[in-house]
Amino acid sequence: MSGTAITTSGAIAAGSVCRERRRVPCGRGPPAPNLIAMSVVAIDFETANERRDSACAVGLAWIEGGRVVRRVSRLIRPPQMRFSPGNIRIHGILPADVRDAPTFPEAMAEFLPDLSAGGMLAHNAGFDMGVLAASLAAWGEPVPEMAGHCTLQIARRIFPDPAGHGLAKVAGRLGIRFEHHDAGEDAYACAEIALAALRETGATDIADLVRGLGLTPIRAVAAPRRDFTRSTSARAIRASGIVDLRPSNELRFSMRGSTGNRYVLALEEQADGPYLRCSCPAGTHRRRCRHVDALVEGDVTDLISNNLGDVERLREKLDGKDVGPLRSKGIAAA
Template sequence: MERTAAHPRLVEIAIPTRAAGPAARVVALDFETATMSRATPCAIGLAWIEDGRVARRAYRLIRPDCAARMWCFGHIHGLHPGDVADAATFPEIWEDLAPHLEGALVLAHNAAFDLGVLRGTLDHYDLPIPRLRCLCTLVASRRVWPGLPSYTLPNVAARVGYSFSHHHALEDAEAAARIALGALAHTGAADLPALAAAIGVRVGTLGPEGYVSSVRAR
C-alpha cells in the first residue's frame, strides 16, 4: 500500500505481513506524537535489520485519539490534524504491527520515549503489551563513540555517514538502525546483544510485567 501525496511525510508504506519464523529479529522504531500525551502517536516508522543491512521499511500515519485543538507538535514533525484525518487508528495498525514486535529486539534513539509512547498507547486502548527486548541507540552511541559534541540522532547518524530528514518517523527509525549497524562495524561485535555486553549497556525489556529501560550497566 502506498498513499500518494505531495509531501513525503504523507506517503505511507504498509507494514508487511509477518511470516512465521525465528523470534531473533531486529526492528528499529520511531514515533511522532501529536500532543504532550504519549498516547497520541500520529506517525510510526519501522526499519528491519536482516543480514547486516536495513532490509525492509514501513511507515504509517495514525489518527490519534485527541482533539485537533490539542495538537502542538506540528511545527516539529510537519504533520497536522488534516493530514491524518483519514488515517488508521492505532488499534487498526496494531493488528499488523504486534506480530513484528512480539519477541523482537527493538531499537530506538532515546528508547525511553518511543517505548513510552508504545506503552502509553497500548494502555490507552486497553491492548495487550507484547514481550520484547530493547536497545537504546542513544545510550549505546555514547559508549561506542565517546567525545562526540552531541548525541542527537542527526549528529550520531552523521558519524556513521547517514543523512536524513529528522522528525520523519520512517527516516528516524532507519537512522537508528544505521547507527546500530555502524556500532557493530566499529566494535566488531557479532550481534547487538554482544555489542551491548561489550560496551556495558543493558538490553531492556518490555512485557505485561512492566518495562526495564536500556541504560548503562556499569
C-alpha cells in the same frame, strides 16, 4: 524519536497513510558481523502532544543479514485530536492529516509479532517504548512482553563526542544520509547507527554488543500516571528551597537518578541567559550534571514527569545558547 514530514512535505500524498520501502542489500559498508540469522526492528514514534499515548506516526526499519532491508512509515489517528504547536513544528503532522488514519491498534497489528519476537531498537528508547506501551493501554489493548535497546546509549559509548548524540548528530558524523523528522527515515538512521556500532566493535550481534557495554533492555510498560507533586520526594525538594513544584509556566522536570532517587530540574531566566538548575548533589554544588545533559540532548529515558512536550520547549529555548558548565557557573551542558 522525533519527526516526520510525511504529509505536509508531500512525501506522502494527502489521504495516504502508509509508505513502505523495500531495499536490496545496500547498507553502508560491509555487512555487520554475524547478523545473517537475526532479525531486528528499529522503531520511531511521533506524538501529537506531550502525552505518550498520543502517537500520530510510526516508522520502522528491519535489519536482516546485516543490512536494512525494509522500511515503513505510517500515520496514526491518536485517541484525542489534540495537537500541540510545538509537536507540529517538529514533525509537521496536522489533525487533518490523520483524520482518516488507522488507530494505534489497527496501525500496529501487523508489526507487533515482529516487535515481540525479535530484537527492537530505538534512538532514545525510553520515549519510544513508553509510547508503544501507553498507546496500546489507551485503547484497552494488552501490552505484550517487549523490550528494546537504545542506540542513543550505544552511540554515547561507541562514538563519544562532546557535540552530543542526538539522532541527526550521530548520523551526520557516521555519514548516514536520511531525511530527519520523518518517522521511517529516523527509524532507518537508528538501524544504521546500530550496524555501525557492530562494525566498529566487531560484536556478533546486538545482544553481544549491549552485553559488552553493560546496557540493560528498556521494557514496554504502561505505568500508571502519578502526581509527583504530592510525593515525599517532592515535599523534601520543596522544603530545600531549590524549586517550587506548583504548576506554573516555568519549565520543570522530574528525573530518576542512578539509584532511583527523584531529582527536579527547572529552567531559570537569569541576566546572563537561561540557567538549568538540578536538585541532585552535583547540581547543588554547581558541578556538571548528567540529568541536565540528558534532558537537553532529548534523552527522556529517566524522565518521570509526564511533560514530554516541555522537553521540546526546553530544547527550543536552549538552541544555540550556552548553558551550564560551558559558562563560568553552570550545572549542565547540551
